[in-house]
Amino acid sequence: MSSLLIAWQLKDKNVLIVGGGEVASQRVDSILPTGAHIALLAPSDGLNPRTRCLIDEHSDSITYYDRRFSGPDDLIGADMVLTALDDVDLSRDICNICRTAKIPVNAADIPDACDFYFGSQIRDGPLQIMISTNGNGPKMANIIKERLQKALSGLEGQAITKVGALRALLKIRAPGVGGAVSKRRMKWMSSLCNAWTLEELVLLDDAMMQKLLDVGWENDRIPTFEEVGGRRPEPDYGNPLVPQAIGFIAGALLAFYLLKLGRRKWRSLF
Amino acid sequence: MSSLLIAWQLKDKNVLIVGGGEVASQRVDSILPTGAHIALLAPSDGLNPRTRCLIDEHSDSITYYDRRFSGPDDLIGADMVLTALDDVDLSRDICNICRTAKIPVNAADIPDACDFYFGSQIRDGPLQIMISTNGNGPKMANIIKERLQKALSGLEGQAITKVGALRALLKIRAPGVGGAVSKRRMKWMSSLCNAWTLEELVLLDDAMMQKLLDVGWENDRIPTFEEVGGRRPEPDYGNPLVPQAIGFIAGALLAFYLLKLGRRKWRSLF
Structure with missing residues (x-):
């Protein structure tokens, strides 16, 4: 059975x-960029230095509770x-209370108690990619993540930001x-995303966006990058x-050599 | 703000x-592989042929309710x-009821009413990859999906299955x-996943797995593919x-030519 991958x-x-060890610090890493408020519950003597x-x-x-x-x-x-606890029984108890209260819960290292799993992630601005092996191998997820990272040009995040801004203007x-x-x-x-390259999308500015909408959207066609005033930067x-x-x-060395050679030739001539 | 990508x-x-149009059929596509039971609510006159x-x-x-x-x-x-409704007000009403009842809800095309979003997905056996642009451009997610698909060898799913089986034996x-x-x-x-290639992991069979655990796990080292009896198929x-x-x-043509040539040479000799 496979999971439903979603962006929560x-x-x-x-x-x-609940917990303050290494896994807890990884959970904090995952949650911080989402804009949630985190409450962390762990006795201070069990806190990992990173946490x-x-x-x-x-x-x-x-908010930390000692x-x-x-x-x-x-x-x-x-x-x-x-x-993120070593105490499996306590973890399971918490999961059961959550289920009754209808609160989504993940218990580290106890897959059958989880409503959802984490996976390996790639982030680039608004772009997020998740690699899940459905619990079959976290290391494999990492290996595949590295392979995928190499396939990305690094422009994707910026291009998506520009496309998002244009979409907002269009709305x-x-x-x-x-x-x-x-x-x-x-x-x-x-159609625009298909017709333009990532590089061209990244170079979209406010004036070009307005022109795209005036010339393109209003006439129901996709202008080229150059048509809306796009200019590629000089290499x-x-x-x-x-x-x-x-x-x-x-140049100096060549001139010096030629002069010397010339002199010798002259000498040989006369 | 970014999302928390999770495997639900x-x-x-x-x-x-709720709904029976094109988007509803896409939702059914997403949910079917998860092993959930689906209830679909839509008047039959509004059903899309695919739904x-x-x-x-x-x-x-x-289970379909007409x-x-x-x-x-x-x-x-x-x-x-x-x-998956065209009626935005009804969609919002349903979302509100869900929120009170603490049921996770997604409303197609109304991002601010959603607990979670969908994204583009790649599936290969137990491997699932999700590409989310955080609502900035579904088409961009598709373009990136195609690029990532090309970076995969096609062996990843099978390799993960084998790694999962070995992991279960180890547990x-x-x-x-x-x-x-x-x-x-x-x-x-x-360490095993790092040391072996995807091709080698795919070729793991039951006997090799046992040998890996006997020779490798028991001695806390990683044997090579050949050491546990691995054989690459003959090309x-x-x-x-x-x-x-x-x-x-x-061969026949060469023999024929040589014989002819030989005769001529003999003739020229005598």
Whole structure:
């Protein structure tokens, strides 16, 4: 059976992490970029140095409680619970309470108690890629992640940001959810993404976006990059002083050699 | 803000899909492989041909109700709700009821009402890869998906299956959750995945797995593929009759030519 891979929204939600070891620090890493508020429950003598460091550095996002899990009341207000404990029985107990309270829960290293699993991730701005082996091999997920990373050009995140900005402008110009306008918007955006390269999308600026909508959207066609005023940056050859100096020296050496050769030839002639 | 990408478990859970159009059919596609039971609510006159086809083909997984959404009672027992409706107000109403009942909900085309988003997916056996642009461009997710697909060798799914089987055997030999044994297992499996190629992992069979555990795990080292009896398949050159026939003809022609040449030489000698 496979999982349903989804992008869960946690902005302004409350996430409770029970435990303070290495896995807990990885959970904090996963949750911090989502904009959730984290409550971390662990006795300070069991805190991993990295977890302690994260708590100190992100005190605006993390509230730390220096104590053990004490019962169902600890879960009040939580929108998601992550346990990272060595105590398997306690972890299972917490999962059961969560299930009754309908709070999504993940228990590290106890797959059958989890509502959801984590996976390897690639992030590049608004782009997020998750690799899951459905619990068959976390290391394999990492190996595949590295392979996929090499296949990305590094421009994807920036291109998506520009496409998102253009899409927002288009929604202002042609508003409405669902129905014909929604379909036309989707089709036009899709054609643009197909027609333009990643490099061209990255170079989109405000003026070009306006022109794209004026010339393209209004006439239901996809203008080229050049048509909306797109200009590729001049190739950058770096500091010109070094090649200049090399050229100067080479020229001087050649002149010197020719002069010498010339003199000898003259000598041989006369 | 970015999402938390997770692999949600739906085996034997109840998923309610409200709507029967094209998006509803895509939702059914996403949910079917998870082993969930699907309830689909939509008047039959609004059913998309593909949705109708899926309902007919997967009657063991999908229960179809030929009617509109009628109120909170429709959500009783649901573990997840997906709306795929043109009626934005109704979609928002359903989302609100879900939120009160703490049922995770996704409303197609209304991002701010969703607990989670879908993304582009790659599947290969136990391997699942999700590409999310955090709502900035579904088409860009597709373009990146195609690029990533090309970077995969096609052996990843099979290799993960073999690694999962070996891991299960190792857990029987060295049981226990958490603590030192868990860490040693993880480290050994991880070293194996690093040392062996995908091709070698795919060729793992039962006997090799046993030998790997006997020789490798027990002595805390990683044997080579050959050491545990691994054999790469002979390269397959296809049917040998054709090259044989070509060889025969070439041989005959050469003999014929040499004989002729020989005769001429003899003649020229005598």
